[in-house]
Amino acid sequence: MSLTPVFSAPDTEQAGEYRLAGDWCGAPVQEIGDSLIHTVRGDPASTLDLTEVRRMDIAGAWAVLRALGAEPELKRIRARPEHMRLLEMVARADASRPKRRTGPGPIRAFLERVGRGVISVADETYGTLAFAGQLMVVTGRTLMDPRRIRWASCVSMAERAGLDALPIVIVTTFFIGAVVGLLGVNTLRQFGAEVFAVELIGIAVTREFGIVITAVLLAGRSASAFAAEIGSMKMTQEVDAMRVLGVDPFEALVFPRVAALLLTIPLLTFAATVAGLMGGALVTWSMLGLGPTFFMNRMVENVGDNHFWIALSKAPVMAIAIAGIGCRQGMLVKGDVLSLGKRVTAAVVQAIFAIILIDAIFALIYMELDL
Template identity: 40%
Template sequence: MEGAALVISGDWTLRHYGSLNQLIRGLHGKSPSNPTLDLDCLGHIDTAGASLIAKLAGSTALVQALDSADLAEEQKALLDAVAAAVPEGQFQPPKINPVAGFLADVGQKVTSISRLTWQLSGFIGETLATLFYILPRPGRWRFTPFVAAVHDTGLNALPIVALLTFLVGAVVAFLGATVLEDFGATIYTVNLVAFSFLREFGVLLAAILLAGRTASSFTAQIGAMKVNEELDAIRTLGLNPVELLVVPRVLAMMLSLPVLTFIGMISGMVGGAVVCALVLDIPPSQFMAIVERDIALKHFLVGIGKAPVFAFLIAVIGCLEGFKVAGSAQSVGEHTTSSVVQSIFMVILLDSVAALFFMEMGW
């Protein structure tokens, strides 16, 4: 754009429609009211690009510029036809009411969440139906994938779960000692550590770690199989992908997470006991005596009982996102990220609901 002239150059085709449309929106309010078009530098053009030029400068200015433009006859004919079809008037971006735009965005998010919930519910139903179908039929059990999944989700994850819960237990003990010291009640640091890890931290930390470590792995594995058309080959052979790929992973997670939860509980309490011994002069024997005296068994049962539910949801979400991969490496990455986010969100949401329920029940 120079003075009162618009210089159109380069290729105006459907391939560049998005960037050109964005450029035209940026020129809104800056272009002259009656521009003179210079089309001599115009490269390739199609109907999409011609419509943008007509909307930018107006049909009248476009027709006038064609008389002196150094263009091929087919380009002039295309521009003339588009100018006759496009209404007169320069391009005006639609004005969007901010409130309406906000409500539209909220509606899209709600619709997307509803669609995800519907898909997850359907996939959970399909997984349960397949599981109940093969349980009374030992000949259809697949031990090798199950054992491999247990090794991957359980044994390989044990060191990081133990280390993380040990460190968090030490941190909780430090914080508890700092706060309770003002009240002369540092002895209750033992109760704080044991209560928090038996009910919440043990299962929550283990589930979040598996959501980030294992759900992403399930999504990437199944997504890569879909990209390579291995899922189509499985269906062609008359096999059920849910039975072959999903059920062994779900069962492995439901076995591994309770074990990791128990390890996390013990490691967290050991971390708290170390801090109590080094900082508060509470020996391990006294620590264990307080735990045995004041912490009821129901707290352990509440924590360990949530583990299979969390494991089932994490595995199902990871497998579902793998089946939703669209066939490219970018799609694999997007759905892998989505599976981790959804798994962690569902774990925290269900843990919050369970905490409220158990509090109301007095458990």
């Protein structure tokens, strides 16, 4: 008897019965097994005669079962008892293996993604409104009883969110004002109206760039810090410990941060506006020879302070949005570092998006009011 695995096609006496012989084990099974699968699967009514098989291992049994199709029928096999037990064991192991699920079609997958996105937006909107309502309740309760205000925490947060952010805000807006001045001078020079660069700088900086740049910097600096601080406390279960001790986390953690930004963002906006105007004034002085006195006179006569107060009216809304988003994302942190990283990133992205949206809404409102 041959020791290599072989099989023979059906003869005229045993129509549809393939005979296997030799040792169906080890590496040689691979090539002969593929040939057996290709041959037998083309004849679905065939049977296999394994009585002449000398030895068989799991590889040989798997090749025999694969030849009978995805759902092999053992009744189509004639074999010795030990080989039949091996075939039954391999068949049971294959049946218990989790089947790989085919993914949905491209249209269904697209619709599922859209549906999950809509549900996510709805959940986020509901959670934001719930958070805002709870913050309003805590704010009203605290203002009615000022003794509940944690002044030390408010002052500390104001220093970290305000004074510590002052250098980066001043430097950034100074260069923003200089860039606006450069663009204004080069553009208006084509029309011989370089002097109107003063009005361009004044309106752009006082009305938009002063508040928007300040808010964006605070979104990247303070919103992420608030989310990371509260998220770390959530991970170490300090927030749960506060609730056990009867301390409201909104009153102890959220309100001081919101109050700190409400206090500091108008001051930072003023400093940013002054720095931006200084940057623009330096450009007009160096490129056009218009001194600081001339710059300030045109600012007072043609720009005025109306645009600055319009910008300042946006500050409280942006402060609440930045602090609220940062604190809310911190409250949503779970017990792992991955969740903390995701929430800190979400805090920055959502805060910047909220700033742009709030600025656009205010622009539409003031446009309708002709301001």
